[in-house]
Every structure is written in structure tokens, then in C-alpha cells.
Amino acid sequence: MRQQTFFGPTLRDIPADAEATSHQLMLRAGLMRQTAAGIYTYLPLGTRVMQKIQAIVRDEMNRAGAQELLMPAVQPAELWEESGRFDDYGPELMRLNDRHDRRFVLGPTHEEVITSIIRDGIHSYKRLPMNVYQIQTKYRDERRPRFGLLRGREFIMKDAYSFEPSEEALHKSYEIMFEAYRNIFRRCGLDFRAVKADAGAIGGTGGTHEFMALADIGEDTIAYSDQSDYAANVEIADVAPPATEPEDTPAELDFEKGWTSGEELASKRGLPLSAVIHGHLYYINKAPVLFLTRGDHKISDVKVGNYFDTLQVEEASSAQTEHLFGAAESFIGPVQAPTDVKIIADQAIRPLTNAICGGNQTEAFYLNVDHRRDCEIDAFADLRIVQEGDPSPDGKGNIQFAEGIEVGQVFKLGTKYSEAFGATFLDENGKSKSLQMGCYGIGISRTLAAVVEQCHDESGIIWPKALAPFDLHVLMINQKDEDQSTLAENLYEGLQAEGYDVLLDDRDERAGVKFKDADLYGMPIRITVGKKAGEGIVEVKDRKSGEMTEVQVENLPAYLKDIGF
Amino acid sequence: MRQQTFFGPTLRDIPADAEATSHQLMLRAGLMRQTAAGIYTYLPLGTRVMQKIQAIVRDEMNRAGAQELLMPAVQPAELWEESGRFDDYGPELMRLNDRHDRRFVLGPTHEEVITSIIRDGIHSYKRLPMNVYQIQTKYRDERRPRFGLLRGREFIMKDAYSFEPSEEALHKSYEIMFEAYRNIFRRCGLDFRAVKADAGAIGGTGGTHEFMALADIGEDTIAYSDQSDYAANVEIADVAPPATEPEDTPAELDFEKGWTSGEELASKRGLPLSAVIHGHLYYINKAPVLFLTRGDHKISDVKVGNYFDTLQVEEASSAQTEHLFGAAESFIGPVQAPTDVKIIADQAIRPLTNAICGGNQTEAFYLNVDHRRDCEIDAFADLRIVQEGDPSPDGKGNIQFAEGIEVGQVFKLGTKYSEAFGATFLDENGKSKSLQMGCYGIGISRTLAAVVEQCHDESGIIWPKALAPFDLHVLMINQKDEDQSTLAENLYEGLQAEGYDVLLDDRDERAGVKFKDADLYGMPIRITVGKKAGEGIVEVKDRKSGEMTEVQVENLPAYLKDIGF
Incomplete structure (x- = not known):
């Protein structure tokens, strides 16, 4: 893509009302623009990263045996009355009437829609277990939208729903999803913890885990062991039982x-x-x-x-x-x-x-x-909140605290929704039973913001390779210099032919502007075509380490492969 | 994918309230289910086809130099008041209030949002022309939703908006989009015509063309030449001027x-x-x-x-x-x-x-x-409506009529929206001008329905190769027969390893049910593993021609390549 006509408008100043670092950087680097409070337009850079996240999510979900479908955002209010959530959900549920005055909601989640569909489509244990997912736009009318994509009102989620013949099957599917989630967030380059969490109002007597990206802006506190994988939301983190029974002799009351x-x-x-x-x-x-x-x-x-x-x-x-x-x-x-x-x-x-x-x-x-x-x-x-320094409940190491952003959650729902909707199946013995359900969510747009929270420096974003909107950013320093423009154009064509996504800065701007924008955009590798173009030499900069290396163009493909690109 | 736990529920009977063939078949073949009037859930088969259409659209749009972004569905009412369409649009515009009683609409189109963003992001001719597009969910509160996806209330569209420094540039972009649209519908396997159309209330003094898929259910009539490419909506089709001036001598009045x-x-x-x-x-x-x-x-x-x-x-x-x-x-x-x-x-x-x-x-x-x-x-x-048999206005052949489904439209908008939003740029001479705009839409879900309208027979759907949810449908006739199950499983693994998308019917169902469902689903190639499995022979059926051929399994990959798969 040529930057001359690429729509990635940058801002030099920090937008006044953006508190979170990710919010500031996503506005400054032209990843998105606000259309209304908590409602954003993703510009081409933001869209590219979002699609890379979605591709990773799809890949891992398909690998885990889940099937993609797509449910509507506009849902009839009747379905929400059937589950009892029309009133329970409160003012966060956006509501509207159609031209015939029938009531609808903009779905914050899709348990109702999917359970009503599965009820009519699945009748036998032979078709189970079944896991379906979608990547779709969701709505939550936050009282105070803030932090950009971290607490928006229109956002993109992957939500999956599994239907199971038994609690054991549900447990197995839950484990598979848990593992898929670990893969997804690992591939997105996130520093995260899977933490035990509380089910809260979504219900379900089974377990639930939150996937938390560690970040100072986090609205949740995680208690984790400094020597093991143990991690839990601080609200429910187990406390190790005390080692001893009373020993001292009591004095008189x-x-x-x-x-x-x-x-x-x-x-x-x-x-x-x-x-x-x-x-x-x-x-x-x-x-x-x-x-x-x-x-x-x-x-x-x-x-x-x-x-x-x-x-x-x-x-x-x-x-x-x-x-x-x-x-x-x-x-x-x-x-x-x-x-x-x-x-x-x-x-x-x-x-x-x-x-x-x-x-x-x-x-x-x-x-x-x-x-x-x-x-x-x-x-x-065990009634108390865990404290930093407490022994970890798994016996390994001590508890530390960290702030985190919830990017995903997995739930064992049990039969809460299947019973409300009469979603049953016939088991091997011809006996009618309620389906066991699990549900599994990932905030796609939240993950994008969490990555930016973790991957940046004072100059801008530092994209992990798997999510970078472009692999390589080629800077043509002086487009009026024939050596430079010829070499840059050749590189642009040649590197694309080798399968790289390349952004070419061919703008009529000063070198300083180009360097500043390149750091702000944050592609992993910057290739500068400058004064040594005549000798066939370009400068390769690793955005993360800041390391710069002069490379002869004919060695460039080999050099890129060497450094893992 | 194994059909045993694949969610593609079929219906034997024609749903009572489905008038259009595509609507009937998409319900019967388990491509979708209705969630509310005019609002559908796409099940896995429908989702797969939709994604294939989207991939073709993305490919051609990117090739044409357009940049993908993503705008929100929920838009502030103020933007629609700025363009004057908040009142003009009438009851088809879905409206809602948020918890603070601020007014929003569910976007049926995005001229307002994109023009307001471009106004703030583009200031110089150097960044022009620029063409941005999205694939996104749109809303139109049809008085009478019908024909399934052909006239729905929540639907998926690709909409593109181009911003141009001059009318000539707009004309050039329009031509590029026109060509991209022809490629898209050709690749989707549609029999279509690009027809001259009327701009109507969307405005713009430039030209506009509709892309019409020919189908009996069509709500528009197309006038086309039987010997050339000429085609137009019958409402505006040119009439060739009469060949002669008056010749007869007039009698007395x-x-x-x-x-x-x-x-x-x-x-x-x-x-x-x-x-x-x-x-x-x-x-x-x-x-x-x-x-x-x-x-x-x-x-x-x-x-x-x-x-x-x-x-x-x-x-x-x-x-x-x-x-x-x-x-x-x-x-x-x-x-x-x-x-x-x-x-x-x-x-x-x-x-x-x-x-x-x-x-x-x-x-x-x-x-x-x-x-x-x-x-x-x-x-x-030229004031009259053209008639069948009239000479074509391009001098080649005669006019015929056909019914068509509008699957796309391209517009030259001119400055209608840029003037309303004050979206200007500085030209080469530093002079401020209003941006020229074009807009270009494709109904993604409509295209899916149009393909089904065109590609079916009495037994079910006949997918064009490029859109088929799976390339190959392998039927294991008797899963208790070891020869059959071993061969079918081997084929399932082997063909996937060769890059085919394979659906394996491993259900415990009668052969007749499997054949009926396979015809209804309509994958291009069916491979039946039956009685001759022991001899290593399978039956390959071409869904379109109905032709069946016995093939030795070791020759199957070569055979598939031979017939173009």
C-alpha cells in the first residue's frame, strides 16, 4: 500500500479526553476515530489488525472443532423475556421498537438466540457435543464509556456456545476451549493469565475462568503465584489453609x-x-x-x-x-x-x-x-481476600498482585438456558434430558486495545509480528532523488512479490515526519531508503529493539529471514 | 467436517411462508433460520458461502485499490440531521435512544459517517483519490419483509465510498469500480447484467448503474439487447430514435x-x-x-x-x-x-x-x-418506456425484457454529501474545493440468495464451485461396513490433506436420506463410498450434470483435477 493515498491520519498531540494509553495511541496512529461516545470507526490500520486477530481466533476455534455461524444483532424482546433477562439486564441492554412497534434489543450476548435455534435443530445425543461460534458486533450501553475500546458500547466479540450430553462432556469441551484460548492469546503476543473467576449473574454452577491481559490500566486485580501457574481474580482467589492448630495455652477469659x-x-x-x-x-x-x-x-x-x-x-x-x-x-x-x-x-x-x-x-x-x-x-x-505475600494455595511460591484487562472468559453454564427454553435431547436410552451448555467469549476489539497497552514505547506502538498491519514499512526519504525512488519502488514491488505486506511511505514530507509516523505506526521492521541508495544500501530498523543495521539490498531477503521475518 | 456433529439441519417440507425459491431452499438446506421477520441467523453452511462471497469481494476491492475499514452500525442522529436524511428517510430508518436519551439510528448506509471522517482526515489533493470500503451489517425497516434474504431488515453489505479531486477522477474511479463489480459477480457464478439506472432520491447528477442478477423472482424489469451488452432498467432504457422524417403528404386538418x-x-x-x-x-x-x-x-x-x-x-x-x-x-x-x-x-x-x-x-x-x-x-x-422488440439503442439487435434482482449499484454522487458536511480539500493551486464523491454497494446476503435463485433444481441447490460451502461431499453409505468406513475415513483425511474442503456424511442414517440431503446441500462433487468399497471403487457424481462415474480410489485425485477440481 502506498502511503500517499493511504488513509491513516496521525495526530501529533495526545487527544485530551483519552485517558488510557491504548486509547491515545489508537487515535494518534490513525487506527480508529470516535463516531459517538463508546462507538468507533476502525480505519484501515485498525481494521487490518482486527482481521489478523480474527484469523487467529477462527483458526484456533476451527481446530478445536467449533463451527462458525452468524446470529443477528437485532433480537426480539420475547426471547429475552423467555430467559428472564429482559428485565434483569437493566439499562445496559439497548432497546428499540420497529415500525410496527414490536420490541427488540441489540444483543450484548446470544445465549437466547442460539438456545432457541438449537432447541429446534438438535434432538438426539448422536449430534452431540456441538460447539458453534460467531464473530459479531455486540452492544452494551455503558453508563460511562471510557478507555476507548476497553469499555465501548458497540464492540466486536467472538462468542461460542457448546451443547453437551452430560456434565463430563461439558467439562471436556471446557478444557478444549481453555486450551484454544491460551493458544489464541499466546499467538496474539499477549502477556496474560488464565484466572479462576466468579460466574456472577451469568449463572451456571460449573467453573469459570477469565483470561486477563496484564496491564496497569486493568480494572481487575489478579492474584498470582510467583512460582507457579496459579492465578485467580483477587475476589475469589483461594487462600491456603493455615499450617497449624492452636498451640498456645489460653489464659482465662x-x-x-x-x-x-x-x-x-x-x-x-x-x-x-x-x-x-x-x-x-x-x-x-x-x-x-x-x-x-x-x-x-x-x-x-x-x-x-x-x-x-x-x-x-x-x-x-x-x-x-x-x-x-x-x-x-x-x-x-x-x-x-x-x-x-x-x-x-x-x-x-x-x-x-x-x-x-x-x-x-x-x-x-x-x-x-x-x-x-x-x-x-x-x-x-475460606472467607478472606488473599494478600500479597500469602503462600500460593497450590503450595508453590507466594501470591503477587497484578492489574489486568479481561480479554476472554469461559463458563460452564449448565442447564440454566436449556431449561428456560426447553432445549432437550434424547439420550442413548431414549430418555429426554436438558442440554448441558458452556459459553466462551473473547473481546476481539478489547484484545486489540490490550495488545497496544502492552506493546508500545513513548514514540508509539510496537506491533507483535503476528498482528502488525503491515510486515514491513519502506521509507523513501527523498522521492525526488532518482536513486532513492527507483530503489524504494523496486523494493516495494519485490518484497510484495515475496509475500510481505508492505507499506511504502512515498509522501512528499520531510524525513523527520516520516520517521515519527513510522515509529507511531509501529510496524516491526522499517526499511529506510536514503542517501546510500546509490550504493544499494538501505537501513533496517527493528522497531522493538531499536537496533539499526545497514544492509546491501541484494542481501535484504536473506537478512529478513535471518531475523525471523 | 463430520456431518454427525455438523449443524446443518435439513427440512423435508417446503416452509409454508417462504414464497421465493431461494428462501425455501436456504431454509430446507439448513443455510439459515429466521430469528424475527426479515432477520436471520446464518447457520454454518450459509456462513461458509457468505464468507466465500466476502473473500471474492475483498480480493477485487483490494485489487481495485480500495482500503477496508469498518464503521459502526449505531450512528448518532445528528449526522443524519446534518445531511437532511433523518426526516427524508422515513419509517425505513430504524431509530433508538440510549440510556441518556440521546438519539441514534441503525445505519442503512454510511455516507454521513464516512464523509464526516474524511472531512477531518483529508485536506490536500495529494491524498486523492481515495477509495474506502467496508463489509458490514445494515438495517432497513421494510414495511413488509419477504423473500428471505432478498428483502430483509438486517442484511450484510459491502459499501465503498470514493473521494475525488475532480469529476474526471470520479469518472475514472467509477469505471474501475464498474469493472471490479463485473469481476465479482462473474466469479460468484451469477448470470447478471449491468444496467443503466436512475439515481432516484440518493441524488448525484452523475451516472448510476445497477447490477442485476437475472431471476424470475426479480422485482425489477431489465431491457436488454439480444445481440449486444446493452442493458438498462426498463424505466430509463433509451429508445432508439425513429429512422425517418415524415414522408406522407398530409391531408387537410x-x-x-x-x-x-x-x-x-x-x-x-x-x-x-x-x-x-x-x-x-x-x-x-x-x-x-x-x-x-x-x-x-x-x-x-x-x-x-x-x-x-x-x-x-x-x-x-x-x-x-x-x-x-x-x-x-x-x-x-x-x-x-x-x-x-x-x-x-x-x-x-x-x-x-x-x-x-x-x-x-x-x-x-x-x-x-x-x-x-x-x-x-x-x-x-425520448419520453416513452421501451418495448420488447424495439431496436436496441446501440444499433445492435432488438430489446428483450428480463426480470432481475438488484445485487449491486454504483453511483456518482458528486458533491451532495461533501457540501452538506463541508468536506473540502486544497487543490494544486491552493484553492479550496468540495470533494467529488462516488458510492458503490453490493448486497452480500442478497448475492447469496440470488445465486440460489439461479443455481438449483427440484432436488436442491447446485453450488457454483467458487461459492460451495464444501468442495467435496463424501458419503459413507454403511458406517458399520468396515471396508466402507475405512475407505471413507481414508478419503476424508487424504482429500483434506490435498487442500479440499470435505464434508463426510458419517451419520447413522439410511442411504436414501444421505442421497436426498446431499442433493439438497448441493456440493459440486459427491463421492459415494458404497458396496464396491472392498474393490477400492467409489462413485463420483457431478451435482450439476447429474453424471455419475465409478473411479478407482487411487485415480481419484487425478480424476478430480481432470474435471476441474
Whole structure:
């Protein structure tokens, strides 16, 4: 492609309202333009990268045995009422009426459409398992679109749906998809982690993993081991159980008043924060439950919900706490707690002896608490948020934190949608069963942005080879110099004939402008045809390392192969 | 792909509400399913064909120098107000509001979006001409969606927009696109005609052509020469001028009353219909104009408007005709017509002598009319609709009619949108000018349906080689027979290794079902592995000719190459 008439307009200044680096660079390098808040036009450079990502996704999905189809963006509201999500989805679901006033939605996802199609198309175990996918435009009316493609309102996704005869089959398909996802993100050149995640409102009792691209702009925190593959969303990351049972001999239970907090009391007594037991009162499915954590730990609402396998988790109000315990939350504890309140303690409480906890009166605390002697704890569980430095739950290394961008997620849905739509099949014994389902998403446009977040320097983008819009960028420094223009044109034709995608800067611009734009565009290899053109010498620059090498043109093809191109 | 778990559900019966053959076959062969009226899901077979069409379109567009980009489907209403089309477009424009009650449309076309982007990205003649295209989902809220993909509400289009420094440059780009379109439809295996068409409301004073796939279901009539490339939409097809000037000596002008029509009078006098002159009163830009055609011809409203280069064409009401001529339209004519009425005659009037025309009184007619002697005709022009059997306007052969499906259209838009959006550039002399624009559309999903309309028989679809979802369909007749299953599996692996896309029918179904489904699916070549598998013999069937040949498996690759596969 000749740059003279190539539509890749660059910007020198950082656009004022672009916070994320990827957003800034994608505007500056002419990959895209904003058409409305959270809605973008992909210009030729952006389109080329997107298509390379899509080709990798298609390749891996087909290899994994998935079949491509294409569902519509406009979906009848009735389908969403059948699944119950028309109301549940809230204002993020874009809605419209047609000329006959029939109601439609712009699909944020396609469980409803595909389940209704499969219900009518699949009736026997002989056709299972079946995995279908599409690459398609999705809509989510974000309250505050931001960060460019990272949180847009119209975006491109690959979504796959698998239909299975059994939970074992679902597990197998899930593993296959998991592996395909690892391949996809590896081939895209991303530094990523597959992390255990929470299913949230999408439902499904099976597992779910998020694929997170590591990046400072990330909206999620990942807990990962510094010595193994272990990684999880920090909200649900497992905490390794404590190594020991209580050993110290407990002193006699004591009771004191006049302290504003357990921390204050501990500090006065020279005890660490870890000697304090915090009480947290929740209503789980409308019944009160007292959860206990150590003073130096934070409770995870997601773990609390998961312990009872429910989304109905609410913290008690001040009035409710006051009513049940006769004191504010800072002063409640498991000793002499109301008998109708269940008590679940974090596993880190188990080794504690001589602990401090609330006295269930204002400004009152117990000291020398031994939970075996002084409390009625119903169960111990993993309730707290993991901390940096904690041992990794797989026993290898310690936990570190990193910020990440979610670029993909795999879910075991189970029968949530197949039951809502009556999607059944006859098994080997002629018995009717609900289909087991999995769903598997990749944010294509998000992946593009995540790559830019990871691959850039202060001068611009540094494309990984597999995604670069062009393989080679040939710069003709002075197009009025006959040696230069002849050599550059010959290279342009010759390198294309060898199968390279080549961008030729044949513009009537100063050399400085050409160099700046080339760095901003970020093709992996820049070939500059300048003053030594007469001697048949060009300069080859590796965008990533910055290394420049003078090469005789006749050696250029061999040189490019040598450096892996 | 193994058919056992391939999602291509077939239907034995013709779906009740599918009128068009393509609609019936695409449902029956499992290419698509309806998700809502005029809104379809493309199943794997349909998706594969669609992608093959898209690959051909991309290839030809890139070859023609166009650059791919991707614009959003959701567009801000403000852009459509800037062009004036927000109101003009009527109820076919789908509209929606976001959560902040900002107004959007679902784009039926993208002139507004692209012109606003180019306005900000192109400022100099040096970057011109530039041609950008996308393959994208479009929306048109048809009052009555029908014929499957032929008149849908969500559909896939390729739309290109060229930006030019001059009308000459636009003309050149138009020619390049025209040629690319011919290549595309030829490669898709379509029997089509490029026909001159009317620009209608999309505007632009330059030319426009429609690409019409010939098919009985067609909603447009094409006039084409039986001996040349000439073809045009019947509404605007040129009529060859009559060969001769008047020759007969006119008799004396006569006047008679008591006839209900010119035809009645002509019949009584033994004169042909072609001796009668009909008057048609129109208001053009609010001024009355009397148009004349021969009694055996029909007037074309499009030609009437084009003659005056206006869309403001209205037939006079009875009251207006009565007021101006003192008689109803059946009795009006050019002799003694009101002097403030312009008279434009169809060119076929020119050779007439001794004609009959209205007497401008009720039931009155003139006879022996010679327009040179008796009328004040302001101009002669081509005003009538062409008829079958007319000589072709290019002098080669005669006009025939055919029905056609519009699969593409190319337009010279001129400056209509660039002026509305202030999209200007500086020319070689530093002078600011409005960009000249062209736009070029192809209905991708329509092309798919048009191919099915043309390529089928009573048993199913007959895919042209370039678009077939799979190249080869291997049928394993009895999967319990070891010879058959081994041979079929070997063929399946071996043929894929040779680069063929292969569908293997490995289902546990009767042979009759497999043959019926294979004919319905319509892959170009069917390879049946049956009773002679033990001898290493398979049966190769050409879906189009129906020809069957027994082939030794070791000769199969050579045989396939021989027959062009």
C-alpha cells in the first residue's frame, strides 16, 4: 500500500479526553476515530489488525472443532423475556421498537438466540457435543464509556456456545476451549493469565475462568503465584489453609470496657492486629450470619455468597446489628453471641488463642479468647481476600498482585438456558434430558486495545509480528532523488512479490515526519531508503529493539529471514 | 467436517411462508433460520458461502485499490440531521435512544459517517483519490419483509465510498469500480447484467448503474439487447430514435365530435394505434407541460423528470386539466393548445402525418394532423418506456425484457454529501474545493440468495464451485461396513490433506436420506463410498450434470483435477 493515498491520519498531540494509553495511541496512529461516545470507526490500520486477530481466533476455534455461524444483532424482546433477562439486564441492554412497534434489543450476548435455534435443530445425543461460534458486533450501553475500546458500547466479540450430553462432556469441551484460548492469546503476543473467576449473574454452577491481559490500566486485580501457574481474580482467589492448630495455652477469659476498637486494645497490650477477631454481620437468604475474620484480613463478599451458593448476600444495617447484638458492628463478636445467629469463621481464626473480640456491648471487648472454649463456631471456611505475600494455595511460591484487562472468559453454564427454553435431547436410552451448555467469549476489539497497552514505547506502538498491519514499512526519504525512488519502488514491488505486506511511505514530507509516523505506526521492521541508495544500501530498523543495521539490498531477503521475518 | 456433529439441519417440507425459491431452499438446506421477520441467523453452511462471497469481494476491492475499514452500525442522529436524511428517510430508518436519551439510528448506509471522517482526515489533493470500503451489517425497516434474504431488515453489505479531486477522477474511479463489480459477480457464478439506472432520491447528477442478477423472482424489469451488452432498467432504457422524417403528404386538418377516444376513431377509420397522439399533462416544478406519446406507447415518469433534471414531477389533476384545456385528459392535444403550456413530444411523434389527436373539447378529435403545420411543439425527446422488440439503442439487435434482482449499484454522487458536511480539500493551486464523491454497494446476503435463485433444481441447490460451502461431499453409505468406513475415513483425511474442503456424511442414517440431503446441500462433487468399497471403487457424481462415474480410489485425485477440481 502506498502511503500517499493511504488513509491513516496521525495526530501529533495526545487527544485530551483519552485517558488510557491504548486509547491515545489508537487515535494518534490513525487506527480508529470516535463516531459517538463508546462507538468507533476502525480505519484501515485498525481494521487490518482486527482481521489478523480474527484469523487467529477462527483458526484456533476451527481446530478445536467449533463451527462458525452468524446470529443477528437485532433480537426480539420475547426471547429475552423467555430467559428472564429482559428485565434483569437493566439499562445496559439497548432497546428499540420497529415500525410496527414490536420490541427488540441489540444483543450484548446470544445465549437466547442460539438456545432457541438449537432447541429446534438438535434432538438426539448422536449430534452431540456441538460447539458453534460467531464473530459479531455486540452492544452494551455503558453508563460511562471510557478507555476507548476497553469499555465501548458497540464492540466486536467472538462468542461460542457448546451443547453437551452430560456434565463430563461439558467439562471436556471446557478444557478444549481453555486450551484454544491460551493458544489464541499466546499467538496474539499477549502477556496474560488464565484466572479462576466468579460466574456472577451469568449463572451456571460449573467453573469459570477469565483470561486477563496484564496491564496497569486493568480494572481487575489478579492474584498470582510467583512460582507457579496459579492465578485467580483477587475476589475469589483461594487462600491456603493455615499450617497449624492452636498451640498456645489460653489464659482465662477476660472482659474490659472503655476501648473504641479491638485494634486500640491490642496495641495497648502489645498484641499484633492478627490477634484481633472481627465480626461481620450479613443476611444470607434473609437469615443473619456472623462471619469472623482476623483483624489484618479483609472479608470477600464473593466468597461469602459462594459459601452459601447464593447471590442473595446483604450486609446487615446498623439497626439490624444493634437489634440483634445490642451494639454497633465494631463491638460484636462470637462470645455469648445470640444463639439464633449462625457463626462462620475464616480458617485463619482456627489457630488463634488469647485473641481479642467484641464484647457485644458498646466499647466492650473480650480478651484471652479461645474459640474452642469460649465460642460456638458452626464452621470454618475460606472467607478472606488473599494478600500479597500469602503462600500460593497450590503450595508453590507466594501470591503477587497484578492489574489486568479481561480479554476472554469461559463458563460452564449448565442447564440454566436449556431449561428456560426447553432445549432437550434424547439420550442413548431414549430418555429426554436438558442440554448441558458452556459459553466462551473473547473481546476481539478489547484484545486489540490490550495488545497496544502492552506493546508500545513513548514514540508509539510496537506491533507483535503476528498482528502488525503491515510486515514491513519502506521509507523513501527523498522521492525526488532518482536513486532513492527507483530503489524504494523496486523494493516495494519485490518484497510484495515475496509475500510481505508492505507499506511504502512515498509522501512528499520531510524525513523527520516520516520517521515519527513510522515509529507511531509501529510496524516491526522499517526499511529506510536514503542517501546510500546509490550504493544499494538501505537501513533496517527493528522497531522493538531499536537496533539499526545497514544492509546491501541484494542481501535484504536473506537478512529478513535471518531475523525471523 | 463430520456431518454427525455438523449443524446443518435439513427440512423435508417446503416452509409454508417462504414464497421465493431461494428462501425455501436456504431454509430446507439448513443455510439459515429466521430469528424475527426479515432477520436471520446464518447457520454454518450459509456462513461458509457468505464468507466465500466476502473473500471474492475483498480480493477485487483490494485489487481495485480500495482500503477496508469498518464503521459502526449505531450512528448518532445528528449526522443524519446534518445531511437532511433523518426526516427524508422515513419509517425505513430504524431509530433508538440510549440510556441518556440521546438519539441514534441503525445505519442503512454510511455516507454521513464516512464523509464526516474524511472531512477531518483529508485536506490536500495529494491524498486523492481515495477509495474506502467496508463489509458490514445494515438495517432497513421494510414495511413488509419477504423473500428471505432478498428483502430483509438486517442484511450484510459491502459499501465503498470514493473521494475525488475532480469529476474526471470520479469518472475514472467509477469505471474501475464498474469493472471490479463485473469481476465479482462473474466469479460468484451469477448470470447478471449491468444496467443503466436512475439515481432516484440518493441524488448525484452523475451516472448510476445497477447490477442485476437475472431471476424470475426479480422485482425489477431489465431491457436488454439480444445481440449486444446493452442493458438498462426498463424505466430509463433509451429508445432508439425513429429512422425517418415524415414522408406522407398530409391531408387537410379535420375536426370531428362524438368519439369517446382516439383509439375508437382510429379503429373506425382503419388506422393503427400508432396514428393516435396521446396528451399527458404534468406539472414540472409547478409549471404545466403537455407531453405527447403515440397511442401504442407508454410514457416514463422517470424520463419526464430526467428531461427537466428534477424530482418535482406531478401528473395534473382532472381539475387542473379541465381548467387549462376545457376537457378531460382523453380529449386534450397539441392543436390549438393553450399558449402558456409547453409541449414536449416523444421522438416517435416526429415521423407522424395524418395523425389523430384530442380536440381540446369533450368527445372531439382532430384528424389528418401534421405536427409541423398544425402544432407548436417546443421539443422532441425520448419520453416513452421501451418495448420488447424495439431496436436496441446501440444499433445492435432488438430489446428483450428480463426480470432481475438488484445485487449491486454504483453511483456518482458528486458533491451532495461533501457540501452538506463541508468536506473540502486544497487543490494544486491552493484553492479550496468540495470533494467529488462516488458510492458503490453490493448486497452480500442478497448475492447469496440470488445465486440460489439461479443455481438449483427440484432436488436442491447446485453450488457454483467458487461459492460451495464444501468442495467435496463424501458419503459413507454403511458406517458399520468396515471396508466402507475405512475407505471413507481414508478419503476424508487424504482429500483434506490435498487442500479440499470435505464434508463426510458419517451419520447413522439410511442411504436414501444421505442421497436426498446431499442433493439438497448441493456440493459440486459427491463421492459415494458404497458396496464396491472392498474393490477400492467409489462413485463420483457431478451435482450439476447429474453424471455419475465409478473411479478407482487411487485415480481419484487425478480424476478430480481432470474435471476441474
